[in-house]
Amino acid sequence: MPASAVQTKTWFRPKGWFTDGEVAIVVNRVLRDDPSKGDMNNRQVITLNRLWLAAKDYNLWPIYLMGYLIFIPQSPVGTYLTLSLKNLGFSKFNINLLTIPSTILHIITMLSIAKISQYLDERTMVFGWLSQNSNNVGNRSVSTAFYNILSQLGTITSNYITVTGSSRLDFRFVH
Incomplete structure (x- = not known):
């Protein structure tokens, strides 16, 4: 892929x-959509100072927190779905068939949200909110990396949540 439209x-x-x-x-269209793209070379090295500037941008902290928390509720259910179905007496083949609808519905939901977000020009429904709230191109790449790190940490946290038979969540830390 070329580095840009002019190359x-x-x-x-x-x-x-x-x-x-x-x-x-x-x-002209790119610069009209985001004038901050014209003020820097996108090949600049990420220094500790630029990392610090991106990290202390408090306008992005709610988005980082949302990235950490948003995937936690669905992960334990998805992790233990096959075990729950096995305990209910389903065969391995039927368990695999029963997990397909949730995956397909997840894909359809994500694509629908992306399409609706594009149609309504609304960026709070998808990852575009972070990109739009980052003030410049340099901060955008670092803030995207922070968001990705925090969403991965949220996934790690959700892996420590186990579902017990008494229908309550139990936090157990594995040594």
Whole structure:
């Protein structure tokens, strides 16, 4: 993939993807949508100072917290679904068949939310909220990495939640 819309000409593609007029249109539209993209080179090295600046952007902290917490409720149920179905007496084949609908519904739900978000131009439904609230391109990449780290930590946390037979959640830490 080329690095940008203005760098599509190569030795094996001498005409590039766009004409000069189309390149001007693409650049103008990108800069009109997000003027902060014009103030930095996207090849800058991430330094400790830039990491610190991104980490202390308190406007993104609620999104980071949401990234940590949002996947915790669904994970224990998904983890123990097969064990619960086995305890109910289903065969391995039937257990595999019974887990398919939840996966398909999850995929359909995620695609529907993405489409609705795009149609309504609403960024609070999907990951685009973080990208939109990051103030510049440099902060955007670091904040995306922080969000990803925290969502992974949320998944790790959810793996320590076990569902007991008394229909209550029990936290057990494995040594």
